[in-house]
Amino acid sequence: MAQSMLLSSLSGHPLASKRDPLLQSLRPTPFSHLIFSQTPRKELSPSSSSSFTPTLAVFKSKAKAPPKKLEKDAKAKVEDGIFGTSGGIGFTKQNELFVGRVAMIGFAASLLGEAITGKGILAQLNLETGIPIYEAEPLLLFFILFTLLGAIGALGDRGQFVDETAGLEKAVIPPGKGFKSALGLKEGGPLFGFTKANELFVGRLAQLGIAFSLIGEIITGKGALAQLNIETGVPINEIEPLLLFNIAFFFFAAINPGTGKFITDEEEA
Known part of the structure; x- marks a missing residue:
């Protein structure tokens, strides 16, 4: 009797499990099954492997960002005088160059006159000398x-020097153009590389x-x-050769047109 009841219960269990799938899904999975269970590998069938084609992803190259356009810097103002006076009286380097040329001619002529006559600049002009500086003529002072002030640029040396552009046509001297070309010098323009900036310095x-010779005299x-x-x-003909050279140099620097030019804020290079 007991055996028949046990067999009937065992035989009825799968039927109940088949009839109640909901109960099967709600039944908790044993912990041992989670540990020892292995997921079976799926073997690819020959048909699936033969039909397999790799997929290549095509990426479009990232377009380069256009370069940022640099805004043109504001036109830099050219250098001003030491005390910033150029804007007030309009004294430019071009004006200073003219004053320097006059000074070179005057200084050379005064040296030559003193070497010949033995008199200084003021003595040649019959002005009183050998007196305290405060007793000198106001106009002379x-x-x-x-x-x-002009020599140190305190009057306002407004302007900027711009040299001439150099190029192959400037460097190559065509032969047979004249005496200067035969000596290897440029046919036109200044004889030497004396710019207006150099001329300004000499001036x-x-x-x-x-100024100092007048103060001393x-x-x-x-x-x-x-x-x-x-x-x-x-x-x-008996003057010292070095003195004659200095006099000739100042005369030459005053009359020789230097290369380049000076520009101001209102002009373009």
Whole structure:
């Protein structure tokens, strides 16, 4: 009797499990099944492997961003005078170049005159010398002050030097154009590479020379050469060669047109 009941219960269990799938899904999975269970590998069938084709992803290259357009910098203002006075009186480097040329000619002529006559600049003009500086003529003191300020650029050296553009056509000298070309020099333009910037510098030196020679002559009564103990009052053929060279150099620098130009804010290079 007990055996028949056990067999009937065992035989009825699968039927109940088949009839109640909902109960099967709700039944918890044993922990041992989770540990020892292995997922079977799926073997690819020959048909599936033969029909397999790799898929290649085509990526479009990233377009480069257009370069940012740099805004043109505002036009840089050219250099101003030491005390910023160029905007007030309009004294440019071109004006200073003219003053420097006049100073070079005046300084060279005064040196030549003193070497021949033995008199300084003021003595040649019959002005009183050998006096304290505060007793000098007011106009002479103003001239000395103007020359000194111009020599250091304090009057306002507004402007910027722009040299001439160099190129192959500038460097190559065509043969048979004249005496300068035969010597290897440029046929046109200045004889040497003397720019207006160099000329401006030499002009400032001449202005300083005139100013200090005048100050020295006012106080000592001696000209520029006498202050340096150079022999004066001699014929021109007996003048010191170095002095003659300096005089000739200042004359040449004053009349020689330098290359390049000076521009201001209102002009274009």
